[in-house]
Amino acid sequence: MSLVRNAFNYHQNWQQAWRSPEPKREYDVIIVGAGGHGLATAYYLAKEHGVTNVAVLEKGWLGGGNTGRNTTIIRSNYLRDESAAIYDHALKLYEGLSQELNYNIMFSQRGVLNLAHNLHDLRELSRRVNAIRLNGIDSEILTTEQVKAMVPIMNTSPHSRYPVLGASLQRRGGTARHDAVAWGFARGADARGVDIIQNCEVTGIKRNGAGVEGVQTSRGFIEAKKIGVVAAGHSSVLADMVGLRLPIESHPLQALVSEPIKPVLDVVVMSTAVHVYVSQSDKGELVIGAGIDSYNSYAQRGSFQVVQHQISALLELFPIFSRLRMLRQWGGIVDVCPDASPIISKAPIKGLYFNCGWGTGGFKATPGSGWVFAYTIAQDRPHRLNEPYNLERFSTAYLIDEHGAAAVAH
Numbered sequence: 001m002s003l004v005r006n007a008f009n010y011h012q013n014w015q016q017a018w019r020s021p022e023p024k025r026e027y028d029v030i031i032v033g034a035g036g037h038g039l040a041t042a043y044y045l046a047k048e049h050g051v052t053n054v055a056v057l058e059k060g061w062l063g064g065g066n067t068g069r070n071t072t073i074i075r076s077n078y079l080r081d082e083s084a085a086i087y088d089h090a091l092k093l094y095e096g097l098s099q100e101l102n103y104n105i106m107f108s109q110r111g112v113l114n115l116a117h118n119l120h121d122l123r124e125l126s127r128r129v130n131a132i133r134l135n136g137i138d139s140e141i142l143t144t145e146q147v148k149a150m151v152p153i154m155n156t157s158p159h160s161r162y163p164v165l166g167a168s169l170q171r172r173g174g175t176a177r178h179d180a181v182a183w184g185f186a187r188g189a190d191a192r193g194v195d196i197i198q199n200c201e202v203t204g205i206k207r208n209g210a211g212v213e214g215v216q217t218s219r220g221f222i223e224a225k226k227i228g229v230v231a232a233g234h235s236s237v238l239a240d241m242v243g244l245r246l247p248i249e250s251h252p253l254q255a256l257v258s259e260p261i262k263p264v265l266d267v268v269v270m271s272t273a274v275h276v277y278v279s280q281s282d283k284g285e286l287v288i289g290a291g292i293d294s295y296n297s298y299a300q301r302g303s304f305q306v307v308q309h310q311i312s313a314l315l316e317l318f319p320i321f322s323r324l325r326m327l328r329q330w331g332g333i334v335d336v337c338p339d340a341s342p343i344i345s346k347a348p349i350k351g352l353y354f355n356c357g358w359g360t361g362g363f364k365a366t367p368g369s370g371w372v373f374a375y376t377i378a379q380d381r382p383h384r385l386n387e388p389y390n391l392e393r394f395s396t397a398y399l400i401d402e403h404g405a406a407a408v409a410h
């Protein structure tokens, strides 16, 4: 009844999940970008560090960037020790996030399969699984028969163009509702006093000698001695405002969904060689993704040839989907570092911090990324989990090469 009443009065009487405050003249911390990472940072600044005089400034609507555009795959099966530590920290936070935020993020640990199509793939996956297990993270190798038993609709014929020789499986991996992650963090941060200010674009960062003084925005100048930039595909644009050049390239990454169908796929399937990843949403749609467009762009759309490639790859594995209609398609702008690992770092300017470079794989890291970034900003020094992800690594060559784990999308 309340639903019907509210539908007719434009939801006027619904309790708002977060306020829409006017920007104050000054904050202790400004976060640029209300994606999942920026909102999580604000939430943990308030909750873990008692820093509540915080504004999150968003040029559009919260969660409207990559957070609301991604294919929601969550896993921590990364090769390097540094990556295992931070991505599994995030996965553990995800495991308790609905309770933490008192908000159902629809986290579903349905498992993530990475397929092997040749002997090299199989050896590479075995090596990776061993490394992952040495870090205490769940991972196992499945035979073709075991894959078929998990996903009966997959074409595992030895005569197919890309035969399935086995797979790695992370059972704790899965998916979550992307919007809910942003909304849950937004509501939690707002409840702790954080101002989330939408339709407020940061157009300049004001420096004062060796430090920062505030930001110029489409709604006026706002003072802050600490500024955390969490702007994903636009991070280099923000860095340019203070004359910094980040080792980042921005690329479009697109995805598409099919019409809803009855439940046929209850695990996430990824294939680097065939070049596609697919899962089925709770609404029944197949959520399908592929690789980045190779050119640089800030336009939030992808090109048609990637869609063609994506669909033909899907049909290699699932001929059963050949008569399915596609419902919608969209793109986001991802920020890719040369080693396919993120930057979570102090900048060489006092009070300025960057959290970016998550490329095609940052949704899975959202709570962990916000947690360490909040620590870094509050303490003005990195947490041990994000210490390796500093900006200096691109000059010291302590790179964290994760191209293999970034897998299909890069």
Ligand code: FAD
Pocket: 032, 033, 034, 035, 036, 037, 038, 057, 058, 059, 060, 061, 062, 063, 064, 065, 066, 067, 068, 069, 070, 071, 072, 073, 074, 200, 201, 202, 203, 230, 231, 232, 233, 234, 238, 253, 254, 255, 289, 330, 331, 332, 333, 334, 358, 359, 360, 361, 362, 363, 364, 365
């Ligand atoms: P965003 O959500 O993009 O937030 C940044 C915000 O900053 C945006 O809202 C933007 O409007 C704002 N902003 C930018 N400039 C300014 C400015 N000047 N002033 C104010 N605000 C500004 N990751 C996974 O782990 N699993 C996946 O399955 C997966 N699939 C993906 C599929 C697609 C199609 C795409 C595009 C990405 C995918 N990713 C995936 C990557 C993941 O979405 C991102 O790494 C992650 O969401 C980044 O979160 P964020 O909060 O840093 O960025």
Ligand code: PYC
Pocket: 071, 073, 074, 075, 277, 289, 360, 361, 362, 406, 409
């Ligand atoms: O990082 O798992 C991932 C991913 C899947 C699709 C895009 N990124």
